[in-house]
Amino acid sequence: MRHSRCVILCVLIGLVSLPARADFHVFACEPEWAALTRALMPDAHFTTATSYLQDPHYIEARPSLIAAMGRADIAICTGASLEAGWLPTLLQRAGNAQVQPGRTGLFFAADHAQLHAPHDHVDRSMGDVHPEGNPHVHLSPDQLPKIAEALAKRLGELRPEHSADIFARYITWRVNWNSHRERWRESAKALEGHSFVIQHTGFSYLLSWLGVGSTVDLEPKPGLPPSASHLSQLLTDPGLDKASAILIASHQDRKPAEWLVKQTNKPILVLPGTVTDDSPNDNLAGLISTIVGRLESSITEVSDGSL
Numbered sequence: 001m002r003h004s005r006c007v008i009l010c011v012l013i014g015l016v017s018l019p020a021r022a023d024f025h026v027f028a029c030e031p032e033w034a035a036l037t038r039a040l041m042p043d044a045h046f047t048t049a050t051s052y053l054q055d056p057h058y059i060e061a062r063p064s065l066i067a068a069m070g071r072a073d074i075a076i077c078t079g080a081s082l083e084a085g086w087l088p089t090l091l092q093r094a095g096n097a098q099v100q101p102g103r104t105g106l107f108f109a110a111d112h113a114q115l116h117a118p119h120d121h122v123d124r125s126m127g128d129v130h131p132e133g134n135p136h137v138h139l140s141p142d143q144l145p146k147i148a149e150a151l152a153k154r155l156g157e158l159r160p161e162h163s164a165d166i167f168a169r170y171i172t173w174r175v176n177w178n179s180h181r182e183r184w185r186e187s188a189k190a191l192e193g194h195s196f197v198i199q200h201t202g203f204s205y206l207l208s209w210l211g212v213g214s215t216v217d218l219e220p221k222p223g224l225p226p227s228a229s230h231l232s233q234l235l236t237d238p239g240l241d242k243a244s245a246i247l248i249a250s251h252q253d254r255k256p257a258e259w260l261v262k263q264t265n266k267p268i269l270v271l272p273g274t275v276t277d278d279s280p281n282d283n284l285a286g287l288i289s290t291i292v293g294r295l296e297s298s299i300t301e302v303s304d305g306s307l
C-alpha cells in the first residue's frame with residue numbers, strides 16, 4: 001500500500017517537474033528538420049513523417065500522421081512543392097488551425113533558402129520539376145544557417161518564454177556548423193573538378209558547393225525512374241567516362257546503378273539522403289561529414305587503381 005502510494009506520488013512529482021517544452025509538439029515532414037529542431041528544442045515531442053529509407057516525395061497520409069498533425073504546435077517541412085503530393089491532404093484531414101498555410105505554425109525551410117534551378121514554366125513533359133527550384137536544400141552548407149536562424153526565430157515566436165534558450169542553442173549550433181564547414185572546405189580542395197553519376201538531385205546542393213560535377217543522371221527526367229533506353233543512352237554520354245563513381249541515396253532502387261556498375265566498372269556509393277537514427281549521421285553536420293568522407297575516399301580509391 002505504502003509502496004503504491006509512493007509510486008503515485010513519484011509519478012505526480014515527475015509530471016509537475018516536466019519542463020514546459022515537453023508539451024510542445026513538432027511535426028517534421030522529413031528527418032532533417034526534426035534533427036535541426038531537436039538541436040534548438042531538445043525537450044519537444046517529435047513526430048517525423050518520413051525516414052531516410054523513404055522517398056519524401058511520395059508517402060501516404062496515414063491515420064497516425066493525421067493524428068500527429070492534429071496535435072502539432074508546429075509543422076516543419078521542406079516546401080517548394082516537395083510534399084505537394086501528400087502534405088495538403090494531411091493538413092486538411094488533421095484540421096489543426098495552428099498549422100495551416102499562412103499561420104506561424106507551418107514552417108517551410110525552402111522559404112528561407114535560395115533555391116537552385118527555379119523554372120518560370122513547368123509542364124508534365126519536363127517530369128516532376130518543382131517550379132520554385134530544387135527543394136532538396138538540406139545538405140547545403142551555406143543555406144542551412146539561414147534556415148536554422150529562421151526556425152529559431154519561429155520557435156521563439158511560438159514559445160516566447162523559451163526564446164532566449166532557443167537562441168542560445170542556435171548560436172551553439174551555428175558555431176559547430178561553421179567549424180564543420182571549414183573542414184568540408186578543406187575536403188572540397190581534393191574533390192573539386194571530380195564528378196559523380198547521380199540519381200535525382202538530392203545531393204546536388206552539396207555537390208555543387210564542393211565544386212563536384214553531377215551532370216549524368218540515372219533519371220531520364222526529374223522524378224521519373226531510370227528507364228532501360230535512358231540507361232543505354234548514358235553509356236555514350238561523355239560525362240560518364242569522367243565520373244568517379246555512381247552516387248545514389250539509401251531509399252533508391254539500386255538496380256539501375258548496379259547495371260551501370262557492370263557496364264562501366266565504376267564504384268557505387270549508397271549514402272543516406274538525409275539523417276538516420278544512428279550517430280554520426282543522426283544530425284546534418286555528421287551526415288554531411290560522412291558523405292564528404294565517402295566521396296573523398298571514392299576518388300582516392302579510384303586514383304590508386306584499387307577498385
Ligand SMILES: [Zn+2]
Binds near residue numbers: 135200
Ligand atoms: Zn526531388
